[in-house]
Amino acid sequence: AAGVIQSPRHLIKEKRETATLKCYPIPRHDTVYWYQQGPGQDPQFLISFYEKMQSDKGSIPDRFSAQQFSDYHSELNMSSLELGDSALYFCASSETGGTSYEQYFGPGTRLTVT
Amino acid sequence: AQSVSQHNHHVILSEAASLELGCNYSYGGTVNLFWYVQYPGQHLQLLLKYFSGDPLVKGIKGFEAEFIKSKFSFNLRKPSVQWSDTAEYFCAVNAGGTSYGKLTFGQGTILTVHP
Numbered sequence: 001a002a003g004v005i006q007s008p009r010h011l012i013k014e015k016r017e018t019a020t021l022k023c024y025p026i027p028r029h030d031t032v033y034w035y036q037q038g039p040g041q042d043p044q045f046l047i048s049f050y051e052k053m054q055s056d057k058g059s060i061p062d063r064f065s066a067q068q069f070s071d072y073h074s075e076l077n078m079s080s081l082e083l084g085d086s087a088l089y090f091c092a093s094s095e096t097g098g099t100s101y102e103q104y105f106g107p108g109t110r111l112t113v114t
Numbered sequence: 115a116q117s118v119s120q121h122n123h124h125v126i127l128s129e130a131a132s133l134e135l136g137c138n139y140s141y142g143g144t145v146n147l148f149w150y151v152q153y154p155g156q157h158l159q160l161l162l163k164y165f166s167g168d169p170l171v172k173g174i175k176g177f178e179a180e181f182i183k184s185k186f187s188f189n190l191r192k193p194s195v196q197w198s199d200t201a202e203y204f205c206a207v208n209a210g211g212t213s214y215g216k217l218t219f220g221q222g223t224i225l226t227v228h229p
Contacts (some may be wrong), residue, residue, distance in 0.1 A: 033216060042204060042219040043158070049141050090157065092217075102148075103217060105158040 002026050004106035006091050008070055012112045013081050021076040021109045025093030032074040033057065033103060034066060035090040041092060050096055081113045116141035120220035127195050127229050135190040135223050137205030139203040146208040147188040148217065149179055152199045161203075164188065175199070197229045 005024040013019050025032050031050045035043040045058035049068035060066075063081075068074045072093075078085060088110050092103040121136035125158025139145065144169060149161040169181040179190045205220040 035217075043217075045216040045218070048216055058216060066199075092212075099182050102160060102163060104160075107157045 004091055004093050004104055005039045006089075006106040006109050008109060008110040009107060010110050010112075012114065014114055015081055015083060017081050017113075019078045019081060019111060021078070021089055021091075021111070023074045023076070023091030023093075023106060025072050025091075026095075026104055029093035029095045029104070030072060031094045031096050032068055032072065033094075034060075034074070034076050037088045037090060037108075038084075039087070041087075046076070048106070078111075083113050086111060101109065116145070116207050116218050118201075118205055118207050118218050118220035120205055120223050122223050123221065124226070126222045126226045127226070129197055130194045131227075132201075133190070133192040133195045133225070135203055135205075135225070137188045137190065137220055138186050139188065139205075139207045139218075140186060141207060141209045143209060147179075147181060148206040148208070149173065149177070149188070150204045150206060150219075151201045152204065152222075155192050158204065161190070195225070195227050197227050199225060200227045201225060203215075 007022045033048040034046040037043040046060040047066050048056045052068045063079050066076045088108045089105045090108045094103045117159050118139045146165040148163045150158040152158050162171050164171045164181045173180045175178050177192050181188050201222045204216040208215045
């Protein structure tokens with residue numbers, strides 16, 4: 001079965017650089033979520049999109065922005081990177097109106113800021 | 115805002131021992147409840163979920179959980195653990211009973227199973 005695809009899987013950036021993370025949801029899934037998991041931490045919700053519109057917002061820094069495109073893939077743009085942004089970034093997708101209320105997670109992008 | 119609390123940060127068991135991981139949430143309305151497992155270096159995988167009906171839910175790999183509404187709890191259980199169950203376990207809540215709501219995770223419980 002198709003799963004959530006994230007790219008790149010690993011990314012190394014320097015402080016003050018920018019990074020773009022991509023997420024391709026499971027086909028027919030119309031909702032995308034972004035989570036940040038710091039070392040030894042639980043995943044923290046950043047932002048979500050439903051039908052290309054922002055549906056909810058969590059603890060996302062102003063330096064980050066995201067959008068969902070017409071093909072439902074999403075991109076998380078991160079600017080002025082800081083050492084504290086080093087984390088695993090998960091994308092999840094779900095089918096709104098489905099009965100399972102389940103979010104399917106991708107493998108994550110491990111961002112290291114040096 | 116909803117919050118999730120997992121009772122134990124690290125649990126160490128021997129194979130064949132029984133497991134119970136505690137999870138409590140704070141939210142007064144309708145909730146959907148989940149347990150996810152994260153094996154070392156891997157992504158989150160769903161073990162089981164509750165959204166309505168029978169409060170005792172069964173998941174994959176022999177795991178089950180019981181939703182006790184009066185106690186705001188959703189504890190995870192397994193009668194006999196295996197070495198391969200070594201992983202980190204996260205309880206999560208989706209408040210509001212919607213299918214498109216964010217998940218709030220607990221702090222996670224690291225389970226180490228010795229052969």
